[in-house]
Amino acid sequence: MPSHSAAEIALVAGTVARPALAETPFLAQARAPQTTILAEGAEIYAQGDKAQTVYQVVFGAVRVFRLLADGRRQISSFHLPGEVFGFDSSANHRFFAEAICATGVRAFRLSSDVDMSRDLLPLALRGLAKAQEHQLVLGRQSASERLAAFLLDLADRQGGLEQFDLPMSRLDIADFLGLTIETVSRTLTRFKAKGIIGLPSLRRVIVRKWGQLQQLAE
Amino acid sequence: MPSHSAAEIALVAGTVARPALAETPFLAQARAPQTTILAEGAEIYAQGDKAQTVYQVVFGAVRVFRLLADGRRQISSFHLPGEVFGFDSSANHRFFAEAICATGVRAFRLSSDVDMSRDLLPLALRGLAKAQEHQLVLGRQSASERLAAFLLDLADRQGGLEQFDLPMSRLDIADFLGLTIETVSRTLTRFKAKGIIGLPSLRRVIVRKWGQLQQLAE
DNA sequence: CGGGGGCTTGACGCACCTCAAGACAAGTGG
DNA sequence: CCACTTGTCTTGAGGTGCGTCAAGCCCCCG
Numbered sequence: 019m020p021s022h023s024a025a026e027i028a029l030v031a032g033t034v035a036r037p038a039l040a041e042t043p044f045l046a047q048a049r050a051p052q053t054t055i056l057a058e059g060a061e062i063y064a065q066g067d068k069a070q071t072v073y074q075v076v077f078g079a080v081r082v083f084r085l086l087a088d089g090r091r092q093i094s095s096f097h098l099p100g101e102v103f104g105f106d107s108s109a110n111h112r113f114f115a116e117a118i119c120a121t122g123v124r125a126f127r128l129s130s131d132v133d134m135s136r137d138l139l140p141l142a143l144r145g146l147a148k149a150q151e152h153q154l155v156l157g158r159q160s161a162s163e164r165l166a167a168f169l170l171d172l173a174d175r176q177g178g179l180e181q182f183d184l185p186m187s188r189l190d191i192a193d194f195l196g197l198t199i200e201t202v203s204r205t206l207t208r209f210k211a212k213g214i215i216g217l218p219s220l221r222r223v224i225v226r227k228w229g230q231l232q233q234l235a236e
Numbered sequence: 237m238p239s240h241s242a243a244e245i246a247l248v249a250g251t252v253a254r255p256a257l258a259e260t261p262f263l264a265q266a267r268a269p270q271t272t273i274l275a276e277g278a279e280i281y282a283q284g285d286k287a288q289t290v291y292q293v294v295f296g297a298v299r300v301f302r303l304l305a306d307g308r309r310q311i312s313s314f315h316l317p318g319e320v321f322g323f324d325s326s327a328n329h330r331f332f333a334e335a336i337c338a339t340g341v342r343a344f345r346l347s348s349d350v351d352m353s354r355d356l357l358p359l360a361l362r363g364l365a366k367a368q369e370h371q372l373v374l375g376r377q378s379a380s381e382r383l384a385a386f387l388l389d390l391a392d393r394q395g396g397l398e399q400f401d402l403p404m405s406r407l408d409i410a411d412f413l414g415l416t417i418e419t420v421s422r423t424l425t426r427f428k429a430k431g432i433i434g435l436p437s438l439r440r441v442i443v444r445k446w447g448q449l450q451q452l453a454e
Numbered sequence: 455c456g457g458g459g460g461c462t463t464g465a466c467g468c469a470c471c472t473c474a475a476g477a478c479a480a481g482t483g484g
Numbered sequence: 485c486c487a488c489t490t491g492t493c494t495t496g497a498g499g500t501g502c503g504t505c506a507a508g509c510c511c512c513c514g
Contacts (some may be wrong), residue, residue, distance in 0.1 A: 045467070092376045094368045094371050112369075113368070122382050135354045138357055142361055151369055158414060164492080195375075198503055200461095379470070418472085418494080419471075423493080
């Protein structure tokens with residue numbers, strides 16, 4: 019689990035949150051709810067729960083996923099500071115949401131307010147777009163294309179800096195990309211061997227050759 | 237391309253359209269636009285087009301897809317009579333939409349009406365749910381699980397009858413399920429050999445053993 | 455220092471892809 | 485009505501990328 023200083027957290031949350039707020043006035047207007055602190059692995063909601071709340075990540079990271087009967091897992095999305103999740107079904111949740119590491123979230127209860135749906139639509143459309151994007155990755159890309167696209171997306175969402183956090187485990191990455199943990203590990207090692215990325219620690223990445231990474235992502 | 241009598245078309249469109257209409261008053265209220273008839277393969281919109289219209293299928297079928305630079309294609313969804321599509325991005329389309337066979341669609345232009353977003357939200361959420369469901373299939377299921385789930389979904393959307401149309405080609409199915417055309421063909425042949433389904437013609441399926449098919453779909 | 459979870463690395467196998475040929479169906483023109 | 489074409493689908497043989505199984509490593513923490 020990566021450790022952050024309070025300053026780091028504030029910085030990340032501040033920079034990433036802004037664009038989301040611009041489109042979703044209710045996140046800013048409403049008397050901002052308290053931030054709830056969650057431990058690593060804590061459940062935010064489960065399959066079957068009633069969905070009447072949307073959440074905004076303040077710090078940390080969240081995974082949203084489904085399970086098959088035999089234990090296979092597909093992570094449908096990760097959520098980083100500033101991002102909003104929790105509207106993945108109209109009535110009952112069809113997914114689980116968990117904190118990946120120590121994480122703070124703000125919960126916005128959905129009243130039957132008329133304006134709510136206006137605020138929610140852009141979020142739903144953005145979620146739809148990301149889900150469809152990910153379909154392309156899962157359906158048609160090779161392991162190295164998947165990893166390259168994943169790293170670029172993460173870098174972008176953390177401000178586009180050359181060095182960024184990898185808050186999730188290799189298993190989480192595998193279950194997001196439709197691969198096994200071994201393939202994820204081997205592919206990252208190959209990227210590192212080619213000098214495309216550096217891995218100063220298990221949960222931290224340095225992008226050294228953006229061009230090659232983008233080329234790999236197709 | 238399967239041929240329908242006018243009566244068949246009316247029946248299918250009528251039965252399937254109702255649930256959608258119940259949630260989306262604007263589809264019923266607005267002076268219903270003319271049905272546009274499209275030839276097989278006709279483009280409805282292309283990547284980059286402005287997205288200011290949603291469409292409802294009246295008869296026929298539609299595929300929505302993305303292309304990679306090297307020609308790989310991922311079909312993100314199929315749309316059957318009664319179903320609504322076209323809101324796959326907020327500003328510009330990131331996908332192509334084409335008629336799979338001779339198809340009729342009604343186009344609903346989106347004004348900046350306040351009520352529009354209320355009507356659109358349930359559609360967007362349903363689209364999101366289907367996209368996430370499909371992520372699980374693409375990321376974590378085997379070829380036969382994919383085909384079984386696909387056939388059950390198609391049967392369900394056409395009224396749950398034991399016999400139903402397969403409006404799309406094997407290539408379309410492959411590009412939807414993230415497989416090759418050969419794997420689709422082989423898997424269907426295996427289902428047929430096991431007596432799980434019948435294939436009276438290329439574009440028609442009879443489900444003979446629902447239980448086994450559901451079991452295969454996991 | 456010893457234990458344990460997460461990660462890496464290796465050897466091997468298999469499900470699916472690739473390449474290639476042939477079957478079938480539907481249309482086309484003589 | 486029949487040769488011929490064309491596109492789609494099926495079937496086969498062989499290859500490969502990723503999964504599976506199994507050690508072993510590393511880092512953290514007690």
